Amino acid sequence: MPIDVIIKVLFIILVCVAAFAPVITWVERKQSAVMQDRIGANRANIGGLTILGLFHPVADVLKLIGKEDFVPDGANRFLHALAPILAAIPAIIAFAVIPYGATYQFPGFEPTTLVGADLDWGLLYIFAIGSLATYGSVLAGWASNNNWSMLGSLRASAQMISYEVTMGLSVVGVFMVFQTLKLTDMAVAQDATFRLFGFLETFGVVQNLPGWLSWLQVPFWGVFVQPLGFVMFLTCIMAENKRPPFDLPEGESEIVAGYLVEYSGMRFGLFYMSEFIEVVVIAALLATVFFGGWSIPYLSKDSIIGGLTPMMGATLATALCMIAHVATFLLKVVILIWLQMQIRWTLPRFRYDQVMDLCWKIILPLSLVNIFVTGALILLVQGAK
């Protein structure tokens, strides 16, 4: 296996899964504490050193490993053990197609793209992998031989299947605008700007835009060309992840912890971690599809490398650009994780029928309208050119 593939896989595993996910558990506790005017996790320490409670994820994992690994009587032992693994694997392998940097041409080397697998159908791969995530929660409920678990997993599977449909439909507009399903191409397409009022010229409303209107430029990001698509996709993908306000598969007063009732120790930990890994996947996917991925707004890749090359040579300029792009991508991921945390701690929980109504009666028709309007606009713009 070539060395660069190993480095890319290591980067994905170490940064996205091993570094982000545990830290998010701490971020969630701290952010909820800040929002509720508490101090939050700050007790775990090594020799009195607490560093803002950052040792808590370590303490949590040690605690989970030390707990009894309980399997209830009458449970299907094989499926009971398999379910947490089936929940965690899709979350981890979804990273394979997410680009965290552009294609870089170092002098004297082959061009390399910073992505695990550069698939033509990258976005479809994520949907396919996401649809397999349902099995983890479905089997967990059935294999536990517990009625609460069973009800929880029925709720989870109904919710996930419903939102898969609308999640797919809500991003069709993005496919249409960027004319691709390849996530790397999508990020490249977003490394540009467009004139906010350029459409006036395209449709012949005015002959030449006045200077200041022409200067008003916006990054060609998914969120600016498909704002409705972004809101719907964010809603659907958060519902897929089953975290509050969509945490209907759990319900303290109705079905206790849903399909997690009979899970303890590290098996529960795996379910818990896969939810947090999914938060990172969601942030990375949203960053790539709607926020330009690695691209720095108003500074395209070519202009960065072109501007720096006379000063420091092509190799150093490309390397600096690469570092800046990866840092930009990680910054966008961090901001989008924060957004998800903010939503999770702001909104109250939905009722189950409200969740289903939101999916089938509001988002589904809206996404169809969005596809129709996007298609009509694309045809109009192509006709005007």
Next chain:
Amino acid sequence: MSFAAAVFYVLALLAVVSALGMVLNVRNTIAGAMSLVVTMIALAGIYVVLDAHLVAVLQIMVYAGAILVLFLFVVMLLNLRSDEFSPSRSRLVKLAGVALGVWALGSFLALLPGALPKVVEIPADFGSYRQVGLSLYRTYDVAFEVTSFILLAAIVGAVVLAKRRLS
């Protein structure tokens, strides 16, 4: 043996074994449904080897990800346990099944040598979503629209049946 051929044989073996697992798991319906999931995923892998990438993704999204989850859903709702299946099936049915299987296998083996097509070079963008989309909407547009009508009829039928039970 090339790498692709090796992958094909592994996936084919997995598909056949898991398909047998689905048929033979009469007592445990959940295990049967899960075997079918493995079959679908193995088939998707075979499609990837054959360069039919879009079909592979759709195979996982539609069959493994949606339809079989619904199968599982129904099986779980019925909550059939192993003791609800009577072990005795009539000997005649078993014999008929074996005879049918032997006949199908025999005719398959007899047809096999003549039926294998010649290996052809495939175009570069074979199996891409662009190519599939273009042939769906240009060459097979009538069939495509008719299929959507059939699906619509099925949806309306399901709604009618559900409404009747409500009232």
